[in-house]
Amino acid sequence: MTIRPRILSLRLPLFLALSAGLGALLLGASTTPPPGATPEPPAGPLKPLAPHVPAAWKAGQASVVVTPDKFLWMAGYAGRTKPAEGKVQDLYAKALALEDTQGNRVVIVTMDLIGVPPSVRRNVAERTEKAHGLPPANLLLNASHTHSGPQLRSSPVTEKDLENPKIRDSHEYTQALQDKLVHLIGEALGHLEPARLTWGHARCGFAMNRRRNYSLAPEDPNANKAPNPDGPVDHEVPALRVEAEDGTLKSVLFGYACHNTCLGFYNWCGDYAGYAQEYLQANRPGLTAQFLNGCSGDQNPYPRRSGVVPGVTDLELAQQHGRSLANAVEMALTANPRGVTGPIRTAYDEVELTYAKPDRPSHSYPVQIIQLGGDVTLVALGSEVVVDYSLRLKKELAGPAAVWVAGYSNDYTGYIPSQRVWKEGGYEAAAGWTEDVEDRIVKKVHALHDQLGKP
Template sequence: MDCPEAPQALNSPLRSFFCSTLFALLVSPAPAAAVEATWRAGAASVGVTPQKSTWMAGFGARNKPSEGTAQELFAKALVLDDGAGHRLVIVTLDLIGLPRTLRKNLEQRAQAAWRLPPEFLLLNASHTHSGPEYSIGKVPADDMDLKVLAESEEYGAKLEETLFQLIGTALSKVEPASLSYSHARAGFAMNRRLPTKTGYRNSPNPDGVVDHDVPVLRVAGADGKLRAVLFGYACHNTTLPLYQFSGDYAGYAQDFLQAGNAGAVALFLNGFSGDQNPYPRGTVELARQHGRTLATAVEAAMAANPKPLDEPLSAAFAEIALPFAPAPTREELQKVIATKDTRQAKRAGRLLAEIDRKGRLAADYPYPVQVIRFGKQITLVALGGEVVVDFSLRLKKELAGPMVWTAGYCNDVMAYIPSRRVLEEGGYEGREASLASSILPGPWDTSVEELIVAKVHDLNRKAAPAGSPSGSR
């Protein structure tokens, strides 16, 4: 190689080194550029309000079916395609929960119809207590339970087809988009585990732990206008104890956001709100007030220094065997049946019948854990059940990245998911709720927190983008 650019003052060895270095720089390949997302997005919405009076979900004190509709219930779908071969579908529901069977059926159908990998499908329930009873898998205790179960199965069969068509509609609307993210805060959620001399009571506890973060993902069209907004909050969706269907505060928040942005679809992801309630509560006016507060926080997040989202998608999904505490014996169940506690006696009878059918009670439950990464920018942790806020605070400390977004009520809602602290303290989320379940044999084992957190870290590593050694702090 002739090297006329080398300074002539250099002696021969230095001149040779200069020339060889220049040659290496000229012929060496440039470092690979980081893959950037070229976003395309689509969103759709469909009503899922029952067309007839049905029994409602959530509050055991209700003693009659629904009496009309205060606010329509919706299912919504958001499709995000990063242009690098990854496509994410998020489905949100104005319902108290969703069963594992719904997740599995939609997962199989979406994979067959659109080649959507299971890890790129996320289902979330808002946990409104003003929707229809939808509890596939419960064991009926009497003729009334049989009637409610029949209604649930009829509604669920229609819902599955509705959601499948909804996903297809959202996919058909995919168009170029730009994404940005930010967060704000809302303060109406309060811890509801109040310590007393006799244990933990389900009452407002202003000194208890909370997570007031409001994560927001904004989706704009090529013209810059809002096409969709995905937002979250950790609070039970339980302002209303009425007999009318309603999406509660989460439904009103979505309505406010859509009313101010014609044509946009607003989607709500409930967070780790197992031990969080809205306060004050009890009226439609308060539900609207909390909805307006949350919508204002979302608007603030979209206006306050939003960051462009330009890194591609990755995801991982698994079910882990989440263990129950040692199950009651046949003798212990027979003693419960002999007591005057009618509710527990019925439950004990159901558990005895299960032992007769299967030979034993279940030792564990297939629990869903999902991690979705937007490169190194957003880590979305989606867990099943009613997860208490301890998990959110812990994972936000342990996982790396500008935004760690936690969502509960995802992919299967089977029970409360208490931390070890809550399990040991007892109370409603720790033990009492599990003793009212007709699906589960009893409380969880104290190991569940560590098992879940370990699986989150494992999936986070699997979904970590190149150049991120672990995705954890």
């Protein structure tokens, strides 16, 4: 069963529009289309960059549908009681391959999925290196963390396990996904053509810290999550723009720090990030828009879920937030973009994170840095890191290069609290890491950054 998404009603309350944030307001958000209309992009086709930006790169893009061909159990919410029932939007995996003038290559893969299990990262990285000669340090796998996608099976399965349809279907999907990703990466590398790169950024305001103010109720550290307008957030929208030599926009890689949890239904959907990509690609043949999730472990979209805003569904909220983010990306791509030069420099390593209970084994946590010359430093952290990591690293690594921090990359093992969150306790601190988890990760980031040195 395929469900046709409802387009946002013109009756959307004013305060919902305001929730999209100052960034969207500054961008001049487009008028909502009437019911049944094809969504238009938030702005017209982008103009080619000034000719002074050289086409000194090669870039290739590819995408593949990863929507399950059967209704599997869904990922993200433990309270689900049945498999998926329909689809409102396809799920995608997309790849951007870049090559500098020295022949160094990097591939960034984004997926409309819950996360990147360690076994998937290892398998895809090993097969990609063997098939395409791409070192594992030069491959980034990032998940949007949509809660409207399928469960992935990361642990080994036995013959007994495969007798369970839920486990068998998830295992088969995960195996097929890995094949698709290896092929996708090869396709992007095979499409390398001369290109120019620019970077820009804007702001978008619908993300809000979801950890209630613990100073107001310290006696209840395990209270439920609640919107906290005074909590830390990262509203920056970084964007990398890739143009062909003739000025045609070929690829847009953009980020935002917010959970993809507008939706609570039983249908496949990319949530707000899926709609942001869809709106950016509308009426732009050949464009590949990719969403790179940030440090959003404690960030939720607000409003969210049906019934919160009278007369507005969760799907309409996902579309509204997707529109706001797409508008912010449009601004990031056109407001004072800076040229990006090479070379590509990468570093990848793992740091052992320990649990408070001594009987639990440590976890090898991946940290990756991709530098595009002296213009962009992309730090990719695994799992659900809270926003403190992004805010801290952008401050500590500040310099001539723009610092972009992503979460949900190359690993998915649950929440990674900062020291602040660890001390406060609560939902995002429940994994049981030792208190030094933030220091271990940040020290590894600095070590890799120092290892790369100045471009």
